[in-house]
Amino acid sequence: MTSHKIGVNLRVSGNCNQGGRKYMEDTHSFKFYKTDGKDYDFAYFGIFDGHGGAEASRFARDNLLDEIIKFDSFWSDNDEDVLWAIKSGFLDTHHAMWKELDKWPKRLSGYPSTAGTTCSVAFVRNSKIYIGHVGDSAIVLGSDVGKNNAIVMKADCLTKDHKPECPHEKKRIESSGGEVVAKSGVQRVVWNRPKWNHKGPIRRSTPIDKIPFLAVARSLGDLWSYDYITEEFVVSPEPDVSVHKLDPSIHKCIILGSDGLWNMVSPEEAVSVVTDLEYHFEDRVVYDPSATVSYWINPAERLVALSLRKWKARGLRADNTSSIVVFIDPLGPSRLTILRKKREEHFAKLREDMRIKALSKAAELEF
Incomplete structure (x- = not known):
């Protein structure tokens, strides 16, 4: 996808798999957004x-983008304004879940839903990538740092x-009224x-069961973690935000994944897999007469499949696993257009x- 407002050409693929879990709770999203009907304003990707259920991840998938771009500051050229809008959108999405809690399925024990979700999103605009992140769904940038065409x-x-x-994080959790236990x-x-038979507001004297519960320190949802004494969420919805300049001559791909991917595949291996696949794709399109110009292998699907094989090889039940892979190209003709031209030139020369x-x-035979 090309857009001068985005600042680079982007090619995106996504894939997810339930793994060995009983339910699928991962979701992912990507969107190229335009307001004037002519050029795309930005690209958006999220894992x-x-x-505790898929309700929070689905709610974030469906609402977070709108909660971020509603702020005028998101449309600013000032990076700090954009990052403020991303952070505020996370918090507003989190608080909007309060209104949905009664609609979400209760736990089998009768307690309200404990659904929550990690949330890692990337906006690409003006040749920059803006990041918002809570939890352990990582975002990786792949770069070619070789010299002399290496x-x-x-x-x-x-x-x-x-x-x-x-x-x-442990210090913050404890200052918010929480604890961390192995x-x-x-x-x-x-x-x-609170004990199941407790009625009314929660006070210091309220009988409490302490349940070691969640292995991430920040998320959206997890409304059970609100501490009525400190009036803070022990599991924080406040994201880390950052901005990074993109240079398509160096930066080649962005990979977003849930921990089902990253628990099995290192960032270095993931970047190696998708870039090797890219070079294989280019070689086949240009030089293999048996390959169609539309030949393609989904790199996100390849990463998810690799992760699932590793879960199985270790004798473990695979987690829900999701991935988005974004290739970064310079502005101008699309990558496929360039490869088609190279293919035509190669076979014309042959x-x-x-x-x-x-x-x-024939001349030799005449003599």
């Missing part, structure tokens, strides 16, 4: 890894997982759950070489 790929993680065991070797945020060779052979 939402739900837990291809040397590098993977940079643009997000940092929000885990309860991180010292600053369960089965995994550090989890404790759900201070035909000309064969013609000249045939004429030369």
Whole structure:
């Protein structure tokens, strides 16, 4: 997709798989957005890894973008204004879930829904990538740092997982009235759950069950984590935000994935897989006469399949796994247009070489 407002050409693919889980709680989204009907204003990509039900991930998928772009500051040329709008949109989406909570299925125990979701989104505009992130669904930028036409790929993680065991997250959780406790070797945020027979407001004297519950420190949803004494969410909805300049001569791909992907595939391997696939695609389109010009393999699907194979090889039940892969090209003709031209030139040269060779052979026979 090309747009001068976006600042680079983009090619996107997505894929998801339920894995070995009983329910599919991952969702993902990508959109090229335009307001004037002529040029696209920005590209938007998001991964939402739900837990406790798919309600929060679906709600974030369907509402977060609108909650962000409703702010005039999002449309500013000032990076800090844009980042403020992203952060505010996250918080407004989170608080909007309060109004939906009664509509979401209750837990089997009768408690209100504990649905929540990681949320990692990327906006590409003006040759920049703007990031908003809560949870552990990472975003990786793949770059070619080789010199003298050598291809040397590098993977940079643009997000940092929000885990309860991180010292600053643990400190924040405790200052918000929460706790972090290990369960089965995994550090989890404790759900201070009122006894089932409790009625009325929650006070210091309210009988509480302490349940080691959630393995991420920030998310959207997880409304159970609201502490009525500190009046804060122990599982914070506040995102980390950042902006990064994109240079298509160096930056080649953006990969978004849920932890079902990143628990099995390192950022370096993921970048290597999709760029190798890209070079294989280019070679076949240009040089293989048996390949159609429309030949293509979905790189996001390839990453998800690789992850699932690794889950199986380790004898583990695969998590829900989602991925979005975005290739970055310079503005101008699309990549496929360029490859078609190269293909035509290559086979035209082959035909000309064969013609000249045939004429030369015919001349030799005459003598």
